[in-house]
Amino acid sequence: MALIKTQSVEPVAEESRQAPRDCASLIASLTATDPIARRWAARDLVDCPEAAAALVERLKQESEVSVREVILTTLTNLGDPVAVAGLVDCLRSEDAALRNEAIEAMQKLPDAVAPMMRELLADPDSDLRIFAVNILESLCHPEVETWLIEVIDRDPHVNVCGAAVDLLGEVGTLNARESLLRVKARFANEPYIRFAADLALGRLRET
Known part of the structure; x- marks a missing residue:
């Protein structure tokens, strides 16, 4: 019986990263229908301090756990007043998971x-x-x-x-x-x- 070759996951991920990588385009990609594209955008925005507000806004509505994790990592790496204020705002959310994620992120930002x-x-x-x-x-x-x-x-x-x-x-x-x-x-x-x-x-x- 012949083996059927399955498609690799990595090329799909890389294809989702082919959109323009400037900060404005990455922020726009946070609302892409493809969660892989959103995840790449959230990761690459670590070099865009002006993206903190958009990342927080996306975090509040993001349903994909893997995307939320990357958003939180990027916000932690940015660690600027906008990012921290956004995390504080998440503490007031009715979403218990979001509150816990915000607490964990803030614990990594003592200064x-x-x-x-x-x-x-x-x-x-x-x-x-x-x-x-x-x-x-x-x-x-x-x-x-x-x-x-x-x-x-x-x-x-x-x-x-x-x-x-x-x-x-x-x-x-x-x-x-x-x-x-x-x-x-x-x-x-x-x-x-x-x-x-x-x-x-x-x-x-x-x-």
């Missing part, structure tokens, strides 16, 4: 995210404040503990404080001890806060 962290942690929306604490979980920045201490000292919402206390149990030092005692007293009628604070207090490390 770009740091200037707006206090603003995020003070946002009127308690859910967004929790997402901001989630960003801190893997944000490699020296102020993470300071921001978490400010949260448990000032935030009125038990769930926001609970998220911050949980994280202090992982990253906190003895500098957080007094704040943990205070939040435990402030939410004395909340069993979880008492439990989490005691757990965090037992894990604090010396600076």
